[in-house]
Amino acid sequence: xxxxxxxxxxxxxxxxxxxxxxxxxxxxxxxxxxxxxxxxxxxxxxxxxxxxxxxxxxxxxxxxxxxxxxxxxxxxxxxxxxxxxxxxxxxxxxxxxxxxxxxxxxxxxxxxxxxxxxxxxxxxxxxxxxxxxxxxxxxxxxxxxxxxxxxxxxxxxxxxxxxxxxxxxxxxxxxxxxxxxxxxxxxxxxxxxxxxxxxxxxxxxxxxxxxxxxxxxxxxxxxxxxxxxxxxxxxxxxxxxxxxxxxxxxxxxxxxxxxxxxxxxxxxxxxxxxxxxxxxxxxxxxxxxxxxxxxxxxxxxxxxxxxxxxxxxxxxxxxxxxxxxxxxxxxxxxxxxxxxxxxxxxxxxxxxxxxxxxxxxxxxxxxxxxxxxxxxxxxxxxxxxxxxxxxxxxxxxxxxxxxxxxxxxxxxxxxxxxxxxxxxxxxxxxxxxxxxxxxxxxxxxxxxxxxxxxxxxxxxxxxxxxxxxxxxxxxxxxxxxxxxxxxxxxxxxxxxxxxxxxxxxxxxxxxxxxxxxxxxxxxxxxxxxxxxxxxxxxxxxxxxxxxxxxxxxxxxxxxxxxxxxxxxxxxxxxxxxxxxxxxxxxxxxxxxxxxxxxxxxxxxxxxxxxxxxxxxxxxxxxxxxxxxxxxxxxxxxxxxxxxxxxxxxxxxxxxxxxxxxxxxxxxxxxxxxxxxxxxxxxxxxxxxxxxxxxxxxxxxxxxxxxxxxxxxxxxxxxxxxxxxxxxxxxxxxxxxxxxxxx
Numbered sequence: 252x253x254x255x256x257x258x259x260x261x262x263x264x265x266x267x268x269x270x271x272x273x274x275x276x277x278x279x280x281x282x283x284x285x286x287x288x289x290x291x292x293x294x295x296x297x298x299x300x301x302x303x304x305x306x307x308x309x310x311x312x313x314x315x316x317x318x319x320x321x322x323x324x325x326x327x328x329x330x331x332x333x334x335x336x337x338x339x340x341x342x343x344x345x346x347x348x349x350x351x352x353x354x355x356x357x358x359x360x361x362x363x364x365x366x367x368x369x370x371x372x373x374x375x376x377x378x379x380x381x382x383x384x385x386x387x388x389x390x391x392x393x394x395x396x397x398x399x400x401x402x403x404x405x406x407x408x409x410x411x412x413x414x415x416x417x418x419x420x421x422x423x424x425x426x427x428x429x430x431x432x433x434x435x436x437x438x439x440x441x442x443x444x445x446x447x448x449x450x451x452x453x454x455x456x457x458x459x460x461x462x463x464x465x466x467x468x469x470x471x472x473x474x475x476x477x478x479x480x481x482x483x484x485x486x487x488x489x490x491x492x493x494x495x496x497x498x499x500x501x502x503x504x505x506x507x508x509x510x511x512x513x514x515x516x517x518x519x520x521x522x523x524x525x526x527x528x529x530x531x532x533x534x535x536x537x538x539x540x541x542x543x544x545x546x547x548x549x550x551x552x553x554x555x556x557x558x559x560x561x562x563x564x565x566x567x568x569x570x571x572x573x574x575x576x577x578x579x580x581x582x583x584x585x586x587x588x589x590x591x592x593x594x595x596x597x598x599x600x601x602x603x604x605x606x607x608x609x610x611x612x613x614x615x616x617x618x619x620x621x622x623x624x625x626x627x628x629x630x631x632x633x634x635x636x637x638x639x640x641x642x643x644x645x646x647x648x649x650x651x652x653x654x655x656x657x658x659x660x661x662x663x664x665x666x667x668x669x670x671x672x673x674x675x676x677x678x679x680x681x682x683x684x685x686x687x688x689x690x691x692x693x694x695x696x697x698x699x700x701x702x703x704x705x706x707x708x709x710x711x712x713x714x715x716x717x718x719x720x721x722x723x724x725x726x727x728x729x730x731x732x733x734x735x736x737x738x739x740x741x742x743x744x745x746x747x748x749x750x751x752x753x754x755x756x757x758x759x760x761x762x763x764x765x766x767x768x769x770x771x772x773x774x775x776x777x778x779x780x781x782x783x784x785x786x787x788x789x790x791x792x793x794x795x796x797x798x799x800x801x802x803x804x805x806x807x808x809x810x811x812x813x814x815x816x817x818x819x820x821x822x823x824x825x826x827x828x829x830x831x832x833x834x835x836x837x838x839x840x841x842x843x844x845x846x847x848x849x850x851x852x853x854x855x856x857x858x859x860x861x862x863x864x865x866x867x868x869x870x871x872x873x874x875x876x877x878x879x880x881x882x883x884x885x886x887x888x889x890x891x892x893x894x895x896x897x898x899x900x901x902x903x904x905x906x907x908x909x910x911x912x913x914x915x916x917x918x919x920x921x922x923x924x925x926x927x928x929x930x931x932x933x934x935x936x937x938x939x940x941x942x943x944x945x946x947x948x949x950x951x952x953x954x955x956x957x958x959x960x961x962x963x964x965x966x967x968x969x970x971x972x973x974x975x976x977x978x979x980x981x982x983x984x985x986x987x988x989x990x991x992x993x
Contacts, residue, residue: 289525292592296584299341305569305576307340308583312547313561314529316554317348324554331400334532334657335551343590344402344599348550351404351442352422352658353790354614355395367395368610369653369660369686371790372769373408373435375621377424377812378787378873380910381930382437382489384620389441389449391613396447397600403448405496405657409435409486410457411479412813413854416738416827418460421654421769421788425812426855426870427925428478429946432485439490446598448493448589451486453531455479455513457498459846460737460839461829464533467501467845472512474851475502476953484522485946493526493589497546499534504845508534514545521958526592527585530556538564539573547582607663615792620908622800623785623809624874631761631781633803633876634723636698641717641759642691644708644751645727645767646671650685651786651793652767656734662686663791683731688794690727690765690801697798708751715758724755724762725801732769735839740819740826742773752776765797771815774867785809803876808908808930810873814856814975817867823850823858856975857922871912871925871974877903877935881911884971886984893945897971897980899931900938908932911971913943915950918965923975924949945969947991957990964988 300308314335318326329345330336333356337346350356355367370376370388379385389406396404408419412426424431435451442449456468456479470479486492495518497508507513508530518524527547532555535541541549542565549561558564568574590596624632634640645652649670653659659680661667665687673682691705706717708726718724728748732738743749756762756779763782766772767789777783784807786797799805819825828844853861856870883898895913910930914923927943950967951960964987971980 292588295591296588300583303341308579309566310340311583311586313549313552316551346403347401348403349401350657351392351406352408354392354660366661366663368614369791370614371618371621372421372788373423374421375787376617377434378623378809379620380810381620382433384617385434385437386441387613388617389438390444391610393442393445393447395605397445398603398605400600400602402595402600404442405450406442407435407439407449407451407492409482410453411482411854413458415771418732418737419734421732422658428482429925430812431482433489436486436489439492443593446594448593450494450496451492452496453498454495456502457500460735461827462844463499464839467504469503469845470848471851473953473955478852478854493593495528496531497528499531506536508546509537509541509544511544526589535560539568542574542578547585611792614790615796618789618793618796619805621809622807623811624807625783625785625868627782627874634801637700638722639702641721641724642705643714643726645729646685647690647727648705649689650687651789652729653684653788654732654769655680679735680733686791690794690797693794693798697802711751711754715754718755718759724759726752726755727765730768730772737827738770742819744772749775756780806876806907810871810910814859814866814870815868821864853922860922869974869976875907877901877905877907879909881971881980884980884982886969886982894942896942898938898940901933901935904935906934914970916968918963960991962988
């Protein structure tokens with residue numbers, strides 16, 4: 252029976268998904284542009300601070316536990332109950348600080364159930380290769396925060412994927428600094444369009460969870476500037492974050508939150524960053540040393556740190572001359588300046604209901620753009636709307652999995668534990684949470700004439716029998732990743748899911764595997780299945796998005812933001828020392844080891860190119876339901892810009908999105924580097940000429956001695972293709988070389 256449009260929408264909400272009602276639907280943007288220019292924000296902050304006492308200024312640099320879900324602290328007077336709270340002086344609005352990596356992490360005492368709309372994982376957003384989509388997602392998060400009284404969000408994760416087993420990779424944007432910088436920067440810009448300060452985190456080299464509280468990430472500073480720090484630099488230029496959060500780990504043996512090279516030399520001097528640096532929760536280790544290094548605000552220092560360093564201890568250090576009052580002036584200036592810059596003072600939050608339908612549509616579109624079709628033999632996808640489909644596993648009958656930790660969003664329409672009751676694990680972060688957005692139910696809504704059955708997969712023989720009786724089997728598999736714990740070295744799916752997929756594929760080779768994972772996994776069954784789609788953690792609109800992708804209502808357009816290795820042996824560091832720890836606490840404090848990143852700037856696909864290793868799936872890879880051809884690549888100078896021009900043609904039979912990518916190898920060798928890309932939608936037979944300005948810092952090396960970027964003279968090889976291993980179009984181009992500012 253066909254469903255009316257109204258009934259379809261109501262059903263989608265009931266199932267936890269939202270169907271797209273019209274192609275013109277757009278995400279809500281900010282109510283107003285930021286209230287002041289940067290110059291005005293500086294002058295307003297200076298004027299206000301000129302009337303503040305030293306004690307007033309010191310009160311700005313220490314936030315207290317907000318009484319949120321992370322601990323047992325009571326809600327402070329005036330607080331909403333979240334990550335941290337600051338009662339500000341001089342009539343400024345208090346800072347209400349919330350976790351919000353993928354959506355507002357509301358505690359239950361803010362409003363009934365403390366729920367919010369959750370975006371797909373950061374890797375899904377990065378897979379869109381679409382800064383506009385990232386900005387819409389950021390605006391959604393910022394808007395929900397503003398409507399619930401929050402004005403500082405701990406969002407904007409830009410740590411590179413140096414290891415595809417990192418427990419928090421799902422929060423971030425992959426392994427490339429250019430892609431990371433543009434996507435994360437756009438997310439930050441979207442958040443701050445809602446008059447909410449966003450952070451840029453975790454600065455820097457917080458690329459693993461193992462021993463994250465004590466380990467030292469050791470790396471040559473020039474290599475760091477060309478990889479991890481370049482991602483942060485570009486994100487800062489795009490997003491202009493009000494705050495930067497320094498990380499737990501040490502960098503070249505010095506804790507990040509008391510590291511003058513990172514916080515003062517790079518951030519505030521070279522990048523001329525005008526905002527403030529806050530510490531991660533528990534990352535402050537000193538008073539004078541941290542303040543003089545460039546830390547401006549201690550986060551939740553009454554609860555998270557060994558001592559409240561920036562309260563009485565910092566006041567004593569100032570009084571006794573160990574920290575000059577001018578440094579306190581600077582700390583306070585930066586905080587107040589950021590408040591004015593995003594319009595936080597002039598546009599205080601107004602408590603009001605969330606626009607759940609619009610916000611869920613934003614999350615759904617993000618997943619539709621970000622899911623990556625890895626394999627599609629014989630055009631098994633899209634599914635026929637009349638086929639008999641056996642849906643198996645992954646709790647697809649009730650919802651989609653999410654990543655755990657401080658980015659966890661409490662789902663709308665379900666208790667905080669989600670719609671799948673686990674064993675009640677008490678250790679951080681508890682059981683996996685499933686959003687009530689059922690792919691199976693939304694598949695039923697998308698194909699009402701089809702015969703669909705669901706089998707849990709717990710009984711492998713029964714699942715194989717269901718697959719044997721069907722035209723197509725769609726197996727959902729999951730892998731739970733979370734803050735505080737890296738994935739085991741073997742990179743396998745949880746439980747017996749590999750055996751499940753293998754058995755189903757033997758019973759029916761027309762098997763589609765939908766992966767809901769936070770990282771790449773090994774796929775021993777890959778050659779025996781017909782199609783594989785990486786859905787990542789799909790978010791609040793995930794069920795509807797997956798159903799629409801499977802049935803071709805929208806075509807997949809995601810491209811991988813990280814390399815899928817064929818084996819952990821291919822990685823720069825094949826095993827993670829200490830990853831076998833028995834608990835999150837043991838994992839984080841496992842050892843004070845030094846992890847030497849001797850691969851330098853050759854991160855991810857650059858390492859694979861450097862070592863001539865063949866991945867399972869390459870960075871940038873992604874299929875769709877049509878085909879494209881690229882030709883006519885040429886490169887030219889336009890002033891200081893290096894511009895690549897080429898033609899893209901849709902050679903298939905339906906509308907689709909292509910993401911042609913440009914890679915470069917410098918004259919002195921090294922791995923190839925992503926220098927630019929373009930996302931384009933073309934009708935069948937349509938062609939378009941595109942021009943892309945190549946990122947100049949990708950064409951250069953950082954010269955630490957002279958504190959600048961140097962573009963070497965010589966022959967550059969430039970590739971145009973559909974992934975980091977596509978060599979179908981390439982040219983060489985001579986550059987005379989030049990020196991650039993830092």
